[in-house]
Structures are given as structure tokens and as C-alpha cells.
Amino acid sequence: MPNSPYSAAQAARHALGQRLKEIRKSNGMTARAFAARAGWSESKASRIENGKTFPADADLRAYAELCGAPEAYPDLLAAAHGIEGMYVEWRRLQRDGMRHAQQAHVSLYERTEHFRIYEPSVIPGILQTRNYARAIMGTISAFRHLPDDVDAAVDVRMRRQHILRDAGRRFGIILEEAALRARFGNSDVMAAQLGHLLTVTSRQQVSLGIVPFTVNRRMWPLEGFWIFGNEQVLIELATAQVTVKQPSEIETYERMFSELVSIARYGKHARALIAEAIHALG
Incomplete structure (x- = not known):
């Protein structure tokens, strides 16, 4: 890149x-x-x-x-x-803090009915608890030396989660097991976050898959990406946000997501992996 x-x-x-x-x-x-x-x-x-x-x-x-x-x-x-808008550095997108970047995607979330989300190392924002979101956003803000508007950015992220309650939408979410184990905040924050994942798996409109450490892989771990319907893909790199709108490239991400689906664990197997991660907190 x-x-x-x-x-x-x-x-x-x-x-x-x-x-x-x-x-x-x-x-x-x-x-x-x-x-x-x-x-x-x-x-x-x-x-x-x-x-x-x-x-x-x-x-x-x-x-x-x-x-x-x-x-x-x-x-x-x-x-x-x-x-023109395919590659935007975080220092440009977040120059006034994190709230603006969160607010920029509200309309995209509102008009999307089918979400496909892959995250290798963190719980995606749409499933985050307030304290977990505050911990991870605080870490990012400090590293990038941003203006401190973490609480305002967290408020926007929490408000966006109302779409999870909409039975007319579909959410396909795949996490690597590493996302369950990476700690943001203290053990209580992590336990609450992982417990929230167990609650979310009971929602009919949400399909949550976990790729175990031990799986025989047919798709390598990737950067986190979000597919918004058939409209676009957002990929978050360390230095920038990449937007993909070309149909042939969207199709590639759809194929990668399908491969990840094929190796992920669902239902009671996914819940068991989450429970193991909770137990590991001590």
C-alpha cells in the first residue's frame, strides 16, 4: 500500500x-x-x-x-x-478527534441492511460495551496524540448500535479467537464484554462465528473489513482507512468472507470459545 x-x-x-x-x-x-x-x-x-x-x-x-x-x-x-476517497490517512480523518470519524459513518450504517464484518484482533464497534469501547478508543487516541474527545466518540458508537435491534437487518460477524483474548480494560471490563457477546448470539438477526486458533485454515488472517451490503467495503489499516467500491473488488471480499465462514465455529461451539476466554480471565 x-x-x-x-x-x-x-x-x-x-x-x-x-x-x-x-x-x-x-x-x-x-x-x-x-x-x-x-x-x-x-x-x-x-x-x-x-x-x-x-x-x-x-x-x-x-x-x-x-x-x-x-x-x-x-x-x-x-x-x-x-x-479520490479510497485511501484516507487517520491523521486527516481524526485531526479533530475521534468523534468526527464515528459520526461520518452514521448514514452508511442507517441505510445498510446487510452487514458482513470480519475482525481479527478486537471486538467490532457494533458489539462493544461502553467500557470496552472507552478502553480501546482511549488507547488509540493516546497513541495517535488526538484531541481527547473519547467520551463523545463512545456516545456516537453506542447510539449507532440501535440498528442491532432492527429485525429487518442482517449481521454476519466473524471474529478470530484472538479477538476474544486481546485485553482492553481490566478483567471486569473484558468479562462484561465477552458476556455481552454471549447475549448477542441469541439474536435471530445476528450470526456470530469464531475462527479458533486450532482450525485448519483455508483463508489466512486478514485486516479487519466491513462489507456494507453491496455498496462498499471499509478496511482499517494501521495508518489509514481504505474504501473499496469497485464491484470486482467487493466480490473478492465477499469470497474471502465466505471462506472465513466455512472455517468459523457457530452456535454452541462459538459460545464455548467465548466461555473459555471468560474463564481465562481468572
């Missing part, structure tokens, strides 16, 4: 240009012939294909239709629209 929003966007622009070049070449057209058909100068096609000029929606449609690949247009459009 490039180390700045600028370099990430530049790399994505270049990749999009190369993809357009491949679409043109697969149709057997030279850049000059394509430009003539599109009514462009040859230099415009060259600038777009080399990532120096960002294509407009009409330019993308021209590549798709004139090169005999109209089915590629929706994917090209989604890729282009997602590039």
Missing part, C-alpha cells in the same frame, strides 16, 4: 489508465485509431492511459462502448468514483 493519500491515488489512477489501455488493445485498436473514433486527439488518449489525465464518465463510456466492452462500464465507473 502506498504510504500517502497522494501516492495511493496516483497509483490507482495509473492502474485505471492501464486497464483502459488493455480494453483498447484487446479490441485490436491502436491509440490513434481509438482517438479518431472517439473524436479525440491522440495525446488525450495517451494522457488518460498513462494516468496523467483523469477520465470523465463520458471518457470511460467511450472506452467501454467503442472497444466492444460495454459490460465493463459499471466497474470502470465505480473504480473512478472511488479513487
Whole structure:
């Protein structure tokens, strides 16, 4: 992953240009012939294909239709629209503290009916207790030297959890066993958090799976990611939040989630793993 929003966007622009070049070449057209058909100068096609000029929606449609690949247009459009906001450093997103970043996703949560969530090392925010959320947000805030608005950010996170009570939504959640064992707050905070997980598993709209340490893996541990319906995927890295909106990339995350589902433990087996983690607190 490039180390700045600028370099990430530049790399994505270049990749999009190369993809357009491949679409043109697969149709057997030279850049000059394509430009003539599109009514462009040859230099415009060259600038777009080399990532120096960002294509407009009409330019993308021209590549798709004139090169005999109209089915590629929706994917090209989604890729282009997602590039500018695809990689946002936490220091930009959280420059005024953590509350703003929490509030920014409220509308996305409200309009999503199907959530698929994977977390390798922490309990996801939608399942967190107030004290656990305060402990983990406090740790992040201190490490990143953010303005101290942890309590306000926790309030936003707690309010967002009302969607869990909506029987019309579906939540597929997979945790690595490590997420049950990583301690944030004292033993009482962790015991309450793990007890809350046991309560959540009884809700019909929530499917909670745990991937045990000892499982024979068919999918390697990944960065945490959230799939919001078929609209987008959010991935949290150490330095940035990545947004994926390209349908083909969303499909890849859906496939990875399905593989994780196949190795996770559910029902009484998941509850047993949670109970073991509670017992280990002493």
C-alpha cells in the first residue's frame, strides 16, 4: 500500500489508465485509431492511459462502448468514483478527534441492511460495551496524540448500535479467537464484554462465528473489513482507512468472507470459545 493519500491515488489512477489501455488493445485498436473514433486527439488518449489525465464518465463510456466492452462500464465507473476517497490517512480523518470519524459513518450504517464484518484482533464497534469501547478508543487516541474527545466518540458508537435491534437487518460477524483474548480494560471490563457477546448470539438477526486458533485454515488472517451490503467495503489499516467500491473488488471480499465462514465455529461451539476466554480471565 502506498504510504500517502497522494501516492495511493496516483497509483490507482495509473492502474485505471492501464486497464483502459488493455480494453483498447484487446479490441485490436491502436491509440490513434481509438482517438479518431472517439473524436479525440491522440495525446488525450495517451494522457488518460498513462494516468496523467483523469477520465470523465463520458471518457470511460467511450472506452467501454467503442472497444466492444460495454459490460465493463459499471466497474470502470465505480473504480473512478472511488479513487479520490479510497485511501484516507487517520491523521486527516481524526485531526479533530475521534468523534468526527464515528459520526461520518452514521448514514452508511442507517441505510445498510446487510452487514458482513470480519475482525481479527478486537471486538467490532457494533458489539462493544461502553467500557470496552472507552478502553480501546482511549488507547488509540493516546497513541495517535488526538484531541481527547473519547467520551463523545463512545456516545456516537453506542447510539449507532440501535440498528442491532432492527429485525429487518442482517449481521454476519466473524471474529478470530484472538479477538476474544486481546485485553482492553481490566478483567471486569473484558468479562462484561465477552458476556455481552454471549447475549448477542441469541439474536435471530445476528450470526456470530469464531475462527479458533486450532482450525485448519483455508483463508489466512486478514485486516479487519466491513462489507456494507453491496455498496462498499471499509478496511482499517494501521495508518489509514481504505474504501473499496469497485464491484470486482467487493466480490473478492465477499469470497474471502465466505471462506472465513466455512472455517468459523457457530452456535454452541462459538459460545464455548467465548466461555473459555471468560474463564481465562481468572
